[in-house]
Amino acid sequence: MRIFDPHIHMTSRTTDDYRRMSAAGVQAVVEPAFWLGQPRTNVGSFTDYFDALLGWEPYRASLYGIRHHCTLALNPKEANDPRCRGVLDVLPRYLEKDGVVAVGEIGYDSMTREEDEAFAAQLALAIAHSLPALVHTPHRDKAGGTRRTLAVVAESGIDPGRVLVDHLNEVTVELAVDAGCWVGFSVYPDTKMTPERTVALLRRYGTERMLVNSAADWGNSDPLLTLVTGQAMLAAGFSEADIDQVLWHNPVAFFAQSGRLALDGIEEPGADFAGNSVRRGGI
């Protein structure tokens, strides 16, 4: 089973997770920029973070044959802090980088006016830089937040086929499907979705434009729940081709719209450094 995890915060994970993910069949990941569980208070903290997503994380991933891309944005939580608003000014520069395959995560957290502005401005950046958008739906007031999210997406003029709406569930999935957006399910140990509930929704809505991710981060999360969901699909009677569509082809098709998804040679292990595979253990 080959797996593309389209939403995982590897900066919060250990190198051992890369090893386990690789052994489980994960060959590609997209790491969306978000917050770090603790608010940042200046633009420099973000540029250092973006730097890691464009340099260090792709390197760590490559040690285990995993191709790493990212999405960059000012996330909705921190969009509320005026000290972080300057991130919007440096983003255009970063959105031109090779490893960036979408603008994200953008969307709502507490649905404030500041979040409105940052969300709309970043959808405009996605259009200007010919990038798709990864849109996070809020944890609180999810149904209301998802409706408002989709209204802002429609108003922005971005093609809904270039928008992935994430963290959806039984209550919100139909809104995103009806809007013509791509659908993301985040499978978590306790909150968000479980593998079984995800499988039930895939049965009901089909496998087209459906993505499954672990959204693993610094919290109680598990980078291998993509694999567990694939196994649950198999047990529920989905074909290998269905599973490959959800766990590989759909994320590839969505992010390939950036024109920057580079998956060539990911089956060649150890091609990590200037064509030289020599590595001597500890880094």
Added chain:
Amino acid sequence: MTAPIEKAWPEPDAGQRALDLRAAFAGLPCEPWLDEAADTIWRRSEALTGLFAAAARHCGRQQLAAAPGWTADEAARTILLSALELPEETLIAHVEEVYVYGDAAEKRAVLRALPLLPVGDRAVPLLHDAIRTNDPRLLAAAVGPYARRLDAALWRQAVLKCVFTGVPLDAVHALRERADTQLMELLEGYALERRAAGRDVPADAAALLQGLGTEEGGA
């Protein structure tokens, strides 16, 4: 004993080497893009930021047949930097900017371009930054010809870090010429620790130690 740096490692003919890199693109599909990008930057230096970031998408990342040791993206980015005909103090501001805001490939390209740019010693802090990372791609690029401007203590640490992080010592410019007794002591200490732990000493580090221990040296 280390010879005076300027004599041991003369500044290469930077202008000629930039021309050679440019010639390596002759007839390639990206040549028109590269020409236009370089011309745009020559006329308007602010254009560097966007064009520098986009260079790999236009020129590719493959090895350049006509410029051994160079990939197309690194050579193209070097050409774009060379297009900046600016006084040293203005040039370094642009070089620092694309390095600071660059992804790993852009940072690496800046480091590789440094010996070909008239920036004097002003870019040494960029080498310090690259050597502070644990990214072997950056470390390998930081120990190239421009590293002759590093002071001896940091240069030795950089070589030792190459051995630690798996960067082949081939990447270190003028290694045999510059290696001194202090570097040998550091490497011997490293080799001792490795052997005490039952681990191998990398072949190139062992060979360097052996070479330095004999009369002929730079074999």
